[in-house]
Amino acid sequence: MIFKRIPPPADLQKIIDCYWIIENDDPTPHLQKIIPDGFCEIIFHYKDPYRICLTDIWEQQSMRLVAGQISRYFFLENTGAAGIIGIKVQPATLTHLFNLDMHLLTDKVLDLREALGNRLDALEQNLHSTHDHDEVITFLNQHFRTILVNARYEESPADKAVRLIFAQKGMISVADITDSIGVSERQLERLFKKYIGLSPKFFTRIIRFSTIFQLIQQEDPGWAGLAYESGFYDQSHFIRNFKAFTGEEPSRYGFDEKNMANFFLKKKP
Known part of the structure; x- marks a missing residue:
């Protein structure tokens, strides 16, 4: 393939x-x-x-x-x-x-x-x-x-928020986003509904989750280390979040398998 x-x-x-x-x-x-x-x-x-x-x-x-x-x-x-x-x-x-x-x-x-x-x-x-x-x-x-x-593309505050979320690898609060781009939380919710399709909080969760696939290519810090580096409170929170998006615990997930999921998520660092 x-x-x-x-x-x-x-x-x-x-x-x-x-x-x-x-x-x-x-x-x-x-x-x-x-x-x-x-x-x-x-x-x-x-x-x-x-x-x-x-x-x-x-x-x-x-x-x-x-x-x-x-x-x-x-x-x-x-x-x-x-x-x-x-x-x-x-x-x-x-x-x-x-x-x-x-x-x-x-x-x-x-x-x-x-x-x-x-x-x-x-x-x-x-x-x-x-x-x-x-x-x-x-x-x-x-x-x-x-x-x-x-x-006639014109940048919206949603674009600025997305760039900020990517730059922080999803490890940013909605309050910090609104403060940085100068909109209210309600405005940000409306913008994300139209431009993104997910709430700002849920979108940051996805981006933070996807960071795991970058980190695991760079080093092998163990699950506790990965949880810390990707901004989770503790290892159990990290495992619950990973399982919610993949249906599997990280220890059972095939990070080295050649499949579509890894192709899309394991971008070269």
Whole structure:
């Protein structure tokens, strides 16, 4: 299986975290767990579709998708060969570019046209015209530059709050966020509902949780050390939080496994 992450050029970093490509010609079904990481995604399949289980029901996905913020883990399974192009966008990007109310997409993975109509049809056609990875990234950069110009992007206080949360690795209180960016707690809640789809407090929990996957690549301080470095009060609090997002205790989680969850969360330090 090929896992590839490609950073966007500097002028697109305010709207895109990364592009990613997954390919696997083995049609054997493999169950994949997807874990919250604080980002939304636009996804195109160019081989066989996947099945998804967000709650208790399995269903086949569309070949073109948009995924909002997720608050809990869910499962995917391939139905054949995998060929996927993903755009992992910054948390507020879908509102900036397409005026989406993100709370309507929370814990949802929708057909792209259901969410955006035909606004990305031209991009999809270009992507299907080649599977050369370099050409795909060129198409994506060109298309998102055009979208960004037409959207007349203007930064909101939600963007400032998100940057602060990332900079502090989720280890910051809502009160400190509101003090830093000059808005009330009620205003921040409204902004996060529209631009992010999660409450500020829950979003900081996800980002703090995701820090664990960075720390574990840099050192091996043990679970007590990881709990301290990632800002948890004690080891039991750390374990409860980890299990809430992954469904597993950290000692049982396969950090070294080559799977989608680790590919998305274990970014290179």
